[in-house]
Amino acid sequence: xxxxxxxxxxxxxxxxxxxxxxxxxxxxxxxxxxxxxxxxxxxxxxxxxxxxxxxxxxxxxxxxxxxxxxxxxxxxxxxxxxxxxxxxxxxxxxxxxxxxx
Numbered sequence: 001x002x003x004x005x006x007x008x009x010x011x012x013x014x015x016x017x018x019x020x021x022x023x024x025x026x027x028x029x030x031x032x033x034x035x036x037x038x039x040x041x042x043x044x045x046x047x048x049x050x051x052x053x054x055x056x057x058x059x060x061x062x063x064x065x066x067x068x069x070x071x072x073x074x075x076x077x078x079x080x081x082x083x084x085x086x087x088x089x090x091x092x093x094x095x096x097x098x099x100x101x
Contacts, residue, residue, distance in 0.1 A: 015068075021060075029056040 006016045033052035036043070043051075 025056060025060060028059060029053055032056055 004019045029052050032055045036048045
């Protein structure tokens with residue numbers, strides 16, 4: 001799966017984002033906003049959305065750091081390198097055919 005937005009390279013590993021992940025990011029942000037809104041009704045509305053955005057960013061950055069760690073480890077072990085994608089989060093991704101390590 002080729003990333004649609006290329007962000008650069010890190011240790012000769014391409015880093016990119018597929019456009020479909022923006023939809024998932026929006027849905028997760030909305031879920032967090034709704035949760036914070038119902039759990040903390042005394043907060044101002046701006047705090048709900050700001051906290052939801054920060055929480056979503058931390059959530060996705062944890063997955064991204066896991067992918068970067070896995071790709072970097074494979075690179076330093078001289079194992080065959082593939083372009084990292086979000087498919088490696090799952091044990092098998094039918095769409096791209098990658099298997100998680």
